[in-house]
Amino acid sequence: xxxxxxxxxxxxxxxxxxxxxxxxxxxxxxxxxxxxxxxxxxxxxxxxxxxxxxxxxxxxxxxxxxxxxxxxxxxxxxxxxxxxxxxxxxxxxxxxxxxxxxxxxxxxxxxxxxxxxxxxxxxxxxxxxxxxxxxxxxxxxxxxxxxxxxxxxxxxxxxxxxxxxxxxxxxxxxxxxxxxxxxxxxxxxxxxxxxxxxxxxxxxxxxxxxxxxxxxxxxxxxxxxxxxxxxxxxxxxxxxxxxxxxxxxxxxxxxxxxxxxxx
Amino acid sequence: xxxxxxxxxxxxxxxxxxxxxxxxxxxxxxxxxxxxxxxxxxxxxxxxxxxxxxxxxxxxxxxxxxxxxxxxxxxxxxxxxxxxxxxxxxxxxxxxxxxxxxxxxxxxxxxxxxxxxxxxxxxxxxxxxxxxxxxxxxxxxxxxxxxxxxxxxxxxxxxxxxxxxxxxxxxxxxxxxxxxxxxxxxxxxxxxxxxxxxxxxxxxxxxxxxxxxxxxxxxxxxxxxxxxxxxxxxxxxxxxxxxxxxxxxxxxxxxxxxxxxxxxxxxxxxxxxxxxxxxxxxxxxxxxxxxxxxxxxxxxxxxxxxxxxxxxxxxxxxxxxxxxxxxxxxxxxxxxxxxxxxxxxxxxxxxxxxxxxxxxxxxxxxxxxxxxxxxxxxxxxxxxxxxxxxxxxxxxxxxxxxxxxxxxxxxxxxxxxxxxxxxxxxxxxxxxxxxxxxxxxxxxxxxxxxxxxxxxxxxxxxxxxxxxxxxxxxxxxxxxxxxxxxxxx
Numbered sequence: 001x002x003x004x005x006x007x008x009x010x011x012x013x014x015x016x017x018x019x020x021x022x023x024x025x026x027x028x029x030x031x032x033x034x035x036x037x038x039x040x041x042x043x044x045x046x047x048x049x050x051x052x053x054x055x056x057x058x059x060x061x062x063x064x065x066x067x068x069x070x071x072x073x074x075x076x077x078x079x080x081x082x083x084x085x086x087x088x089x090x091x092x093x094x095x096x097x098x099x100x101x102x103x104x105x106x107x108x109x110x111x112x113x114x115x116x117x118x119x120x121x122x123x124x125x126x127x128x129x130x131x132x133x134x135x136x137x138x139x140x141x142x143x144x145x146x147x148x149x150x151x152x153x154x155x156x157x158x159x160x161x162x163x164x165x166x167x168x169x170x171x172x173x174x175x176x177x178x179x180x181x182x183x184x185x186x187x188x189x190x191x192x193x194x195x196x197x198x199x200x201x202x203x204x205x206x207x208x209x210x211x212x213x214x215x216x217x218x219x220x221x222x223x224x225x226x227x228x229x230x231x232x233x234x235x236x237x238x239x240x241x242x243x244x245x246x247x248x249x250x251x252x253x254x255x256x257x258x259x260x261x262x263x
Numbered sequence: 264x265x266x267x268x269x270x271x272x273x274x275x276x277x278x279x280x281x282x283x284x285x286x287x288x289x290x291x292x293x294x295x296x297x298x299x300x301x302x303x304x305x306x307x308x309x310x311x312x313x314x315x316x317x318x319x320x321x322x323x324x325x326x327x328x329x330x331x332x333x334x335x336x337x338x339x340x341x342x343x344x345x346x347x348x349x350x351x352x353x354x355x356x357x358x359x360x361x362x363x364x365x366x367x368x369x370x371x372x373x374x375x376x377x378x379x380x381x382x383x384x385x386x387x388x389x390x391x392x393x394x395x396x397x398x399x400x401x402x403x404x405x406x407x408x409x410x411x412x413x414x415x416x417x418x419x420x421x422x423x424x425x426x427x428x429x430x431x432x433x434x435x436x437x438x439x440x441x442x443x444x445x446x447x448x449x450x451x452x453x454x455x456x457x458x459x460x461x462x463x464x465x466x467x468x469x470x471x472x473x474x475x476x477x478x479x480x481x482x483x484x485x486x487x488x489x490x491x492x493x494x495x496x497x498x499x500x501x502x503x504x505x506x507x508x509x510x511x512x513x514x515x516x517x518x519x520x521x522x523x524x525x526x527x528x529x530x531x532x533x534x535x536x537x538x539x540x541x542x543x544x545x546x547x548x549x550x551x552x553x554x555x556x557x558x559x560x561x562x563x564x565x566x567x568x569x570x571x572x573x574x575x576x577x578x579x580x581x582x583x584x585x586x587x588x589x590x591x592x593x594x595x596x597x598x599x600x601x602x603x604x605x606x607x608x609x610x611x612x613x614x615x616x617x618x619x620x621x622x623x624x625x626x627x628x629x630x631x632x633x634x635x636x637x638x639x640x641x642x643x644x645x646x647x648x649x650x651x652x653x654x655x656x657x658x659x660x661x662x663x664x665x666x667x668x669x670x671x672x673x674x675x676x677x678x679x680x681x682x683x684x685x686x687x688x689x690x691x692x693x694x695x696x697x698x699x700x701x702x703x704x705x706x707x708x709x710x711x712x713x714x715x716x717x718x719x720x721x722x723x724x725x726x727x728x729x730x731x732x733x734x735x736x737x738x739x740x741x742x743x744x745x746x747x748x749x750x751x752x
Contacts, residue, residue, distance in 0.1 A: 054514055080516040092511035094504045105500040109516025115525065118496030119489040125496060132497070175516045 006065070007032040007211050008053065008084070008179055013062035015052060015235075022048045023059070024235040030179065035205055035212045037222045039246070040232035041255055046215045047089055049232070050181050054086045055079040066179070081109040085177035087168040089184045089215070093156045100152040102167055103136040106174040139170045142208065143200070162193045169200075173208065180204060182214040186221050198224040219247070231255070317491055320574055325484055332473040340472050341544075342588045348479045349541055350580035354564040355486055355573070356533030361562075362571035363499060364526035365506025366418050369558065370430035373437035374414070374531045376553030378407045378538020380441065380450055383548050388458035389451065396462045396539070404535045411531020415524045422509075434558065441550040455549030462543040475544050482540070486533065490573055502526055503571070556725075560587070563732055569742030579742070586731060590724040599723050600658070603712055606730065607705060620698055627702035632664040635706070645669045652717045665713045675714035682707045 006029040015023040022045040030036045038046050051057040053064055055076035064071050071079050085106075094102050111132060113125040140147040143166045151159070159167060165185055172180055185201070186194045198221050204210050216222050222229060222243060229246040231239040233255040239246045246252055315323075331344050353375060360368045385392055385399040417429045445452040461468050462478060469475050493499050501522050504512040513519045542548050560583060568579025590599050615621045640647040649667030651658050668674045685704045692700060716723040 056510070056514065075518070076513045077516045077518050080514060085516075086514055088511065088514075092508045092514075094507035094511065096507055097500070097503055101500055101503070105497075105504040105512070105517070106515040108497050108501045108504075111497045113497065115493065115496075115498050115529070118498055119493050121492055128497065129495075171515060 005031060007034075007067060008213065009063075009065040010049070010053070011063040011065065013049075013052060013064065014060045015048060015057060016060055022235045023052065026062070026232075026235065026237055028230050028237060028240070030211060030213050032178070032211050033205065034227045035201065035214065035225050037226040037229045037243075038213065038215045038232065039217070039219075039222060039229060039252075040238075043234075044232040044255070045235040046232055047183055048235070050086055050183055050215065053079075053181060054084060077109065080175050080177070083176070083178035084181065085172035085175040085179070086181035087165070087172050087183055087185065089187065091164050091168060093159075093164055093167060093171070095157040096155060098153050099147060099156055099159065099167060100133075100136050100140070102156050103139055103170050103174045104132045106171045107132045107135055107176075110176050135174060136170075139173045142173065142203075143170065161188050162190075165189065165197075166200075169204075173204075173210070178211060180210045180212050182212060182216075184215050184217060186216060186218045194218060194221060197221065201225045223247075317574075321484065321487060321491075324487075324577060325480070328480055329477070332476055337472045340476055342591070343585060344476050345472065345479060345544055346588065347580050347584040348476070348483050349537060349544075350561065350564050350584050351483050351577055352479075352486065352533060352537040352540070353561045354568065354576035354580050355483075355490060356530040356537065357561050357565050358530075358571065358573070358576050359490070359502070359533070360526050360530035362565060362576075363494065363502035363506060364523060366415075366523060366526060367423060367427040368414070368430045368527070368530070369427045370414055370433035370437070371530070371534060372553050372555075372558035372561065373434040374407055374411055374534040375538050375541070375557075376437055376441065376548075376550070377410055378403050378535030379542040379548045379552070380456065380538070381406060381535070382539040382542045383456040383459045384449070386460040386543075387456055389456045393460055395466065396460075396543075397465060400462070400536065400539045403539050404532050407535025407538070408528040408532035411534070412524055412528040414531070415527025418523045418527065419520045434555075438550045438554055441553075450550075453549070455547055456542075457547040459542050459546045459548070461546070462540065469543075479540050479544075482536070487573055487577075494573070498522070498525070567732070567735060567742055572742070575742055582735075587724075587728055590727055599720060599727060600712075600717065602727055602731075603716075603723075604709075606727075606734075607708065611701075611705070615698070615701070624698060624701050624705070627699075628705045629664075631702050631706050632709070636664055636666055639666050649714070651713065661709075661713060665710050667710075667714055671714050675711065678707060678710050678714060682711050 009029040010026050013023050013026040014021070026049065038049065040046050048057065052059050053071075055071065055074055055078070059072060062072075066079075066082060066084060069082075071082065071084075074082075094105060097105065111128045113122070113128050116122075117125040137152075140152065146163060146166055147170060151163075156164070156167060165188070169180070169182065169185065172182075182201070186197050189197060201212055201214065201221075202225055204212055212225075214225070226243050228241065229239075229243050230237060231246050231249070231252045233251070238251040238255060239249040328344075328348075332340055335344060353371075356374075357368070357371050360366050360371065381403045382399055384390060385394045385402065386396070387393070414430060414433055418426050421429060441450045442453055444450075450456065461470050461475070463469065464478070469478050501512065501517045504515065504517060505519050505522055509519050512522075541552075545552075564579040564583050565576060566579070567582060568575030568577070590602065611621065611624060615624055636647060646668050647666055648669040649671050651662045651665070651667060682704070685700065685707060689697060689700050689704055716726065
């Protein structure tokens with residue numbers, strides 16, 4: 001049953017908070033090179049799935065396989081080092097650090113120099129510093145003019161809302177992940193910025209080589225980018241497939257609009 | 264990889280000029296620039312940070328500090344020079360824990376004390392052990408770091424206020440242990456440990472104040488360099504990231520718990536080293552050297568300078584120690600007196616507007632004083648027969664101005680209570696009433712000062728020192744060199 005093909009696979013994943021079941025024997029998978037969207041009404045358990053995958057929550061039962069390896073029980077930083085990086089719906093940047101430092105900090109997991117090496121600027125520390133700096137420039141350059149130039153040395157709290165979302169993505173990219181979990185990347189963006197973001201997510205896969213698993217409410221974005229769409233409601237997977245299949249699915253329409261809305 | 268040039272710019276709206284450009288990237292990004300253009304006191308720290316590179320700042324500091332012994336006498340070099348350096352070191356260690364990692368550690372001073380006591384045990388007449396510094400100091404530093412690690416263990420689970428309480432308990436327990444427990448005479452109880460060996464450089468003992476000062480200065484410079492490099496490394500960035508948002512730091516591949524313990528151990532190591540130097544310079548340690556007031560002073564150094572800034576710690580230590588020593592009881596009261604009247608004049612200058620109202624207050628206070636003094640002495644000679652505590656030129660003027668009765672203990676208490684009532688009333692009234700009421704309030708505070716505080720210089724020192732801190736921190740909450748911290752925008 002262990003198909004090596006899936007990059008990420010959730011098997012019978014269950015999570016309850018007291019009496020509330022937020023993930024109910026959930027089975028889903030993401031293949032390498034795919035862009036998969038997770039949709040569902042508010043409270044459907046989408047962010048919970050991300051929290052479970054990134055290790056912030058422990059599931060009650062079930063397995064989370066990443067490249068065939070069960071990552072349940074690993075601390076979040078280990079999971080990130082294995083190659084799963086995420087952004088936060090509520091934006092959790094390091095506000096009082098500069099834009100570039102935000103990205104450089106995320107390279108912690110794949111650098112090795114010790115405190116002593118850093119204090120004395122020994123060769124490995126110097127080399128890693130150069131590499132991280134170049135890495136940060138490269139990741140920030142992915143966003144075109146948005147995050148380049150003079151903004152590198154600005155405190156993150158000076159950024160506009162849209163740029164904060166971009167910086168969150170850049171920061172996640174700096175951990176050198178294989179799988180990017182984007183939690184509502186278009187929330188709070190205006191139509192022009194949303195269009196730009198849709199293009200960006202495509203480029204993340206095509207140019208960056210990342211597999212993307214994205215939670216999104218904006219159906220234009222979902223339609224524009226998704227190879228596959230998974231719909232959740234009350235912690236249960238109610239539909240899966242191409243955007244058109246899921247968008248016309250009765251249970252999905254019912255979940256979003258109620259029974260009367262089917263028309 | 265420059266691949267973003269093809270992304271179209273966000274189109275401007277036709278009505279752009281008529282609206283505030285809220286939420287537009289350029290507008291938000293310009294906030295920092297406009298803030299930088301702002302002049303005055305607030306901009307000084309930012310300018311220093313931006314214009315003078317770190318190595319130049321270090322050079323200026325080192326050059327200025329190294330020449331200190333050439334023109335300062337030995338006693339001053341001790342209290343102004345060496346103590347400032349000690350505070351810098353303590354501030355640097357605390358800055359790692361609080362400034363970088365954001366862990367509120369109130370047991371820090373105990374680590375300093377542990378280092379001092381441990382060094383005293385290893386190198387003094389107390390047990391007759393006289394290990395050279397090259398042996399004892401590394402042992403002390405490593406054991407203090409290990410103790411810091413232990414102290415940091417609760418931080419895996421506790422944050423903020425909760426961590427503060429647990430660590431504060433540790434700090435207090437240390438004082439009690441040293442004072443009361445004193446197992447087998449280990450710590451010497453309330454008498455502490457005396458006859459501690461001076462530090463030695465490979466056998467050459469540093470006995471004179473000048474030698475000690477330069478030795479500690481060299482250590483301060485080395486630690487400043489090391490901390491600067493560490494701050495700009497993966498570890499330093501990870502510490503700051505964990506201060507900003509531990510959860511996001513954990514999700515971004517940083518082992519948060521290990522980093523916290525590292526910060527605790529690292530800061531503790533510096534505290535332990537400082538303890539060795541402090542014990543050697545003082546040649547005696549008692550538990551009072553490591554009690555709560557010192558902790559508060561170290562925190563003041565770090566906060567005043569601007570949390571997380573190395574230059575800030577240095578400046579904070581200089582400001583704090585110099586002003587604190589300036590108010591020392593050994594100094595004549597005129598320092599404290601000068602500061603007291605100076606503060607009142609400054610406060611009036613800042614608070615009372617416009618100018619003619621200020622003139623009324625100043626004139627009123629002076630006239631009010633002489634009239635009140637005259638009236639009181641006419642009624643009963645003994646009411647103004649009390650002697651003014653000597654000190655400085657101000658004392659002569661004060662004698663004919665402030666009412667000081669012969670035996671004035673009870674009078675001082677009544678005046679004190681009346682002052683509180685007046686100040687409270689002052690906050691409730693507006694306009695002319697306030698101006699008029701300011702006159703007796705200022706006068707009465709002078710009376711209270713001359714009848715109570717001046718006679719207890721040790722108390723007055725702390726009160727003035729506290730008032731100074733409150734004042735400085737109200738003016739610049741982020742510290743002299745700190746950038747304003749933003750939690751959520």
